[in-house]
Amino acid sequence: MTRARSIRNTDLVDPQLLRTFVTVARCGSFSEAARQLGYTQSAVSQQIATLETDIGAVLLHRRPVGPTTAGERLLDHAAAILLRLDAARADVRLASGEPPGVLQIGLTPLASPALVSTALAGLRRDRPGLEVVATVTGRETVVTSVARGDFGLGLIDGVAAPNDPLPLYDAGHLSAEVVAEDAPAVVLPAGHPLASRKGLGLDDLADARWIDAPDVAAPLADLRAAADTDRLRASIRYDGTDLPTLLALVAAGHGLAVLPSTAVAGMAGVTAVQITTPRLVHRTELLHGLQAARAAVDLGERLTASQEGE
């Protein structure tokens, strides 16, 4: 006799299968997923079959390949689980080995640059041995990378109602801390009829054309959530992280964007008008994963301290 119990494999879902499931769903194709994962089409097919019988539901409809309702549900969980599986490994390595000589920081483009550079300079002076590498990307990338442990620290910015936190794409297990807040403003082309106003309500602009630039400006999704409306429609989308490019697009009349007012001061071709209703704030938050706190809290204190000094 080799097995004491009947079946034991039927109670814990295999993350390997979860990963190929996620990949297939993302690709919309078994063959493509196989290519990306280094498997055979056959292997992927078998894995999905195994997963479906294990869970007891059809997760993908084939031809075209896409998640079923049940599959959609699983995708949410699967992404979080895979993320945390990575986080666990990273966290243990950090707790186990010696503290790393390099601190990776992920930043969104508008995460209070002055504040950050001040804090970094201070950190550099106090701990010359520590190499600090800062990388600028989109918010989602920063969040998941911090959650996964690829970045020891993250600084993200966004627009929200005064007491609401920034949405974190529910990566779980990471804590956020407010380091700076300022007023968000609508950026208009210099000659725009509303450019002379002192303040604007989002309602005034519901029918305007917007540029959705989630990686540089306030994502429209944030605005919709904060303003509790769904009227704001994007005319074009800009996926880069370059502020001058975005401002050029606004100046050229392709649409409006929301940015922290401090970031637009003195830029040519555009005018920033503060948003009066609804009451919103542009906020910069410091993110840390768990054990990273050891090196991180250090910078966290520095940031909040320097903020008070401003």
Place this chain on the structure above:
Amino acid sequence: MTRARSIRNTDLVDPQLLRTFVTVARCGSFSEAARQLGYTQSAVSQQIATLETDIGAVLLHRRPVGPTTAGERLLDHAAAILLRLDAARADVRLASGEPPGVLQIGLTPLASPALVSTALAGLRRDRPGLEVVATVTGRETVVTSVARGDFGLGLIDGVAAPNDPLPLYDAGHLSAEVVAEDAPAVVLPAGHPLASRKGLGLDDLADARWIDAPDVAAPLADLRAAADTDRLRASIRYDGTDLPTLLALVAAGHGLAVLPSTAVAGMAGVTAVQITTPRLVHRTELLHGLQAARAAVDLGERLTASQEGE
């Protein structure tokens, strides 16, 4: 050739191993864990060894058996991962099959009983087919069970600062909604010197003897967190969920407890005095796991509606 890549097993941690790791850490013994899991001691030993080499760190020190620093870190993640793995399965089943004929609700003993029973009665009338099973337990059990999908809905209560949420033992992925708030009060024996006061500050009571009854009254840990102090020491601990028993303990002079003032009104042998500083609220929150929302939102709306009608 059978394998396309060198090694592939080295990047995703096996949850099976995680579970035995958690069990061993909890038991403090390989043999006991083996018994609980239905394995051999040998198998457990091999699994831990595999996990340790996979992650690349010693997770347990032996004789006596206990988690190392790295192991402590892993335990946090492992618990959350295992929970969510269960949640994923439950959520998919729910989304896949027909809506269940029975709604399991988990309650903490002081979760606004009147409110709940009103809402339940309404639910019962409108959907006679739905069987509602309510179970009273401690807060942690409710939270994890809702997270795991064992309960479709949870109602927990606790004490916190007015704008802080109740601590959720970070189970992740579950959303909370405030359904009721009232003022917390200190419960004193009827003849107590302070029983005639109109209001009390927690500072006045720092040196008093407290009963820590986390499953019936406000857990002392909540109070310490909310009051930002660490002076409140427990003289005895009561792990039951029975309110009369707790009140009897208070009446007998074994210590004080904090309860919502409404719950103590008219009870013999004890007096409740409202807490004036720091400003605290006793709050009841409705928890739901993800897809459970389908049946749950229903009750959620009903609860908030009936609250406004009160």
Place this chain on the structure above:
DNA sequence: TTATCTTACGAGAACCGTAATGATG
């Protein structure tokens, strides 16, 4: 010595690749 963890080894199951089969547009 005794309770407990570790190592050695072998049987059975699991997994993936090759290849053939089936379905769909």
Place this chain on the structure above:
DNA sequence: CATCATTACGGTTCTCGTAAGATAA
């Protein structure tokens, strides 16, 4: 008929149980 998913089959690898060995109380 071409593309893509499924099924069949076989070899390698993995996993766990039995049993013997090591180690601390």
